[in-house]
Amino acid sequence: MSNAGELPSLLNASRPSVPSDLVDAALHAAERLGKDVADVPVLAIAQEAGISRSTLLRRLGGSRQALDEAVRAAGVDPGGQRPVRERAIDAGAHLIGEHGLASLTLESVAAAAHCSVHSLYSAFGGRDELLFAIFERYSPILDAEKVLSGPHADLADTVRTLYRLLAEALSRQPRVMPAMLAEVLARPAESALQNLARHVVPRLLAGVGQWLADEVAAGRIRAMPIPLLMHQMVGPLLMHFLTRPALHSVPGVELPGVEETCEAFAEAFLHAVALPQPPHARGHGGAPSE
Template sequence: MHGHEQMQDLVAAALAAARERGRDVADVPLTAIAAAAGVSRSTLLRRLGGSRSTLDEAVRRAGVDPGGRRPVRERAIEAAARLVAERGLGAVTLDAVAERAACSLPSLHTVFEGRDGLLGAVYERHGPLIDLEALAADPPERLEDTVRSLYLAVITAFDREPRVLPAIFADLFSRPDGPAAHAMRAYLPRLFDTLDRLLLPHVEAGRIRPLPLPILVHLLLGPILTHILLRPVLEPILGADLPPVNEVCALFTEAYLRAVAQPE
């Protein structure tokens, strides 16, 4: 195999290893790149002339930033989240993200496989899903504590900076088939699976009426989402009459239990 073809194969192996780990090429160990190329580490180094910089330069010539700073994935998610919060989803093009994250456009395609993949990563990072999955992994014994913890996770996610979730819902309401809806299709199955794991044990124990899961979820999230989205408008008007967040969680928990709990 000629040297140029060998280098192309090594670049392809390095990009594949980086994509699998969600990291920059520069952050992937040579051992992992050698394994992806099907050679030993010593053989890899020999083909590179003993210097990793040869591979980094070849990756750069292929149109991908090899990194060495914070991983492209982290920089891109942060840049996209700030663009969403500042300008809305319409401003989140891969070109705009690449410019703000100081990375190349091909590197974004390599890491996220397109705009929907990037937006999905932003939703996962800045939405409540990770906190809800942690809650489902070790839920409280009491239904009341589970629901209150769930509400607190949702409210916290909406208040988290940069404020990504309000912009996402604005896009969902204005464009039901827009970019938010497209990226959410990969997000929602995990959300429903998590809520199922939180609620189903209480259904099976007879604490919650055996309603269809979508109805249980709508009753659970509909009122609290309405409150969160309207709260910035209501606060200047109602002032001290608007309950603080902890009290809101308790009130909506009580209301949900009245709606779905089985009579003792």
């Protein structure tokens, strides 16, 4: 009868030794499918290894537990990695924020996200689609669309909400929005930016633009071309938050807090474009007259 000190070695000896080619097959299949190893079907791993499912299970001793343990021993948590799509969006955002849009190549993202270029093609289809996904994650467009698709608050409250969303997007780390806007100013003809504009501008016109058009039609704000109204609305706030980090280091410059800043710009915009409303209309989209 063995003593207690021999028990761990006996248990380890009873586990099958997993060949390195099966570990590699599991890792490659996970990258190709954009999943954790633990979520990859046994059949997919077998196909990656060029063997049948039954042969794979036989070589693993009838259970994939040994494979998951071998993958963990190789330095990869079989169930600990986020999907390739999520890792790639985060990695691409950090590359843009730190080095600019030119640093966003599929090779650089794959290296930073610890995945293969092939898995990026599987998850996104190409660089432009990855850029679209990063923009959606780090811009306020999705939250703005959600705000504007529901029941509208009054004009002033909606403006303040949109300003807070834009301020948050321009202030967060990594600084994706400022980096993208810098590229727009420096290289407006860059093909990736033109493709992004073709993807984003129609959505902005359908969301913010349509909301402004509805406010004009309801007689709550001045009639102006919608692109000019959009520029008047976001331009001052945009300029402030793009330059705000640099202003912090200028002696003698004291900046108000983010909330106070958003309130000041919202009041300025409303003062410029909001039309006086009769008393019974206030609270239903109108702004108080001066």
